Amino acid sequence: MTAAMQLTNVLKTLADPTRRAVFERIIREGEIAATGLVQGSKVSQPAVSQHLRALRDAGLVAERREGRHIHYRVAPKGLSPLIDWLGHYETFWAERFANLERLLKESE
Amino acid sequence: MTAAMQLTNVLKTLADPTRRAVFERIIREGEIAATGLVQGSKVSQPAVSQHLRALRDAGLVAERREGRHIHYRVAPKGLSPLIDWLGHYETFWAERFANLERLLKESE
């Protein structure tokens, strides 16, 4: 799996609004079971399950089983391909992202 | 057009590897005509043209007509929806992106 492919995966995964909403909800809740995500969702339980699978495959969330429930939480490193890509081209949009490269180095 | 929709557009536009390659080439070249982008591309001239349209619609590139040629260049502000979104959730992946929010404020 090349870096470009990982980046493609992350971008595709976040590009769907419904799936991104699931991801953002996991962020806000910190940790939440799939049931909780289904409640208040516009789509069905299988749809949510499929989105969770996509998020997991992209490395954007991690899961923790607890009895019948599976609790999902964000895996911040999953965003690395995106952050790294932005940082790689930092010099080209220098004004807006002047310090991004330095920031990335600090966070290693 | 809501912020979420703009973000979706940017993510979808960058998620295609061929289109992203076109975007990255424009970044590297600084300014380049569509002809130049077609040369060395794996896909046909119409395909490149369609990708350029998508990039322009997403606000990621700008164009400058010069005779028969149309020169494309990056529009760094097109990435704002993505940067803003990352910044908005900065507190949740605090370690890796510790200073992103401050960075964003500085670059306003």
Added chain:
DNA sequence: CAATCGTATAAGCAATTGCTTATATATTCG
């Protein structure tokens, strides 16, 4: 003007995507 070059659009098509309903696979409880 006609020919040519650079670019865009149209139409069609195979592949992918995101959803649904139906069903399967855990896991727990009585």
Added chain:
DNA sequence: CGAATATATAAGCAATTGCTTATACGATTG
């Protein structure tokens, strides 16, 4: 065990996507 709960998978389908070839448009040149 059997029933109930939590989640995943299967199958099917309409919509979207990215490509192609063919054609149109726009600007320059002779």
